[in-house]
Amino acid sequence: MKALLLAGGLGTRLRPLTENLPKPMAPIANRPWLEHLITHLREQGVDHFVMAARHCSDVIRRHFGDGRRWGVKIEYAVEPFPMGTAGAIKNAERFFDDCFLVFNADIVHLPELIPLLEFHRQHGGIATIALTEVDDPTSYGVVEQDDTGRILRFVEKPRPEEAPSNRINAGLYILEPDVFRYIPAQREVSIERETFPRLIQESAGVYGMISRGYWRDMGTPSRYRQVHWDVLDRRFPLPMQGRQVQPGVWAGEDVEFGKGVLFVPPVLIGNKVKIGDQAVIGPYAVIGDNCRIGARVHCSNSILWDRSVVRDGSRLSNSIFGYRTVAPAGEVFKNSIINDPGEVMQA
Incomplete structure (x- = not known):
């Protein structure tokens, strides 16, 4: 089975963390989210991936290469300009001649594929959209379906009384190669606003099925943090690296306290981390590999990416530090996002 991973977006709402990083490469529990996703899909039989990339595509290529390290094959379809969801799919047409999967790679979701694939084969349509149920559908495009699961229409950001359901697009599609005929080439095309409505209008067969399990868009700082807190609370049971050194505290290799x-x-706590005397770490702290935490540091509700340094006596709360960020001694960081020593943005 082949999968197209859409990883070309700018991730503007996570800036400055995504200035030089594709959003799907942001770490979740000290490992790039895209790596978690590929590993999960490989375990379900997906062995060939195509990366639809644009923003900082070299970061993805350097990390994954041809995929051999992960036991898969990875190829790349780099967008020459921002092409939208469907435009990026069209740009990768040369790689697909059979039924294929498409993932919005910045959505945090580890789906079970077999039920979705069986449903797709049974209905015989051109597309299956994985759906998720949300408590408040008013901020999303909501689907209306018939009893067979066929999608009749999308209602964009409805008022509560106008929502036909609480089911929204989960960012995973199963598509037949005939779909390429419905997508114009060499321009930006939205799959939600153009392609799916056209397929519905022309009765090509667009169906939807609930994909169970954890689902979250990690595209804002608050949502990105919440994914981590859900991992720590095991509401999202992502594999944790390291071992429990005390209940609820995981630490990697070569850690010095x-x-x-x-x-x-x-x-x-990641690998090769050093934490100074009388530091207080937690609750809800994620510290990446090779970080250095000084003496008397207080770090709570915060995420530090690899190789960050926090000098003696600093306090961090509700903040995110990007790779190799250095915090001076005695400073207070609250509700901050820092991606280099000179850039601080309020979350």
Whole structure:
């Protein structure tokens, strides 16, 4: 089975973290989300991936290469300009001559594929859209379906009394290669606003099925943090690297703790981390590989990417530090996003 991973967006709502990083490469529990997704799909029989990339595509290519390290084959369809969801699919047409999967790679969801694939084969239409149920559908495009699962229409951001359901597009599609005939080439095309409505209008057969399990769009700082807290609370049971050194505290290899360090669970610590004397870590702290935490640092409700440094006496709360960020001694960081020593943005 082949899968197209849509990873070309700018991730503007996560800036400055995504200035030089594709959003799907943002780490979740100290590992790029895209790596979690590929590993999960490989375990379900997907062995050939195509990356639809544009923004900082070299970051993805350097990390994954040809996929051999993960036991899969990876090829690349780099967009010459922003092409939209359907435009990026059309740009990858040369790679697909049979039924294929498409993932919005910045959606945090690890779906079970077999039920979706069986449903797709049974209905015989051109497209299956994985759906998820939300408590408040008023911020999304909501689907209306008949009893067979056929999608009749999309209602964009309806008022509560106008919503035909609470089911929304989960960002996973199963498509037949005939879909390429419905997508114009060499321009930006939205699959939600153009392609799916056209397929519905022409009765090509667009169906939807609920995809169970954890689902979240990680596209804002608050949602990105919440994914991590859900991992730590095991509401999202993503594999955790390392071992539990005390209940609710996971630590990787070659970690050094100073005297009097206090951990307030839940906490996740990567490999080769050094934490100074009398530091207080947690609750809800994720510290990446090769980080250095000084003495008397307080770090709670915060995420530090690999190789970050926090000097003595600093306090972090509800903040995110990008790769190799250095925090000076004695500073207070609250509701901040920092991607280099000179850039601070309020979350």
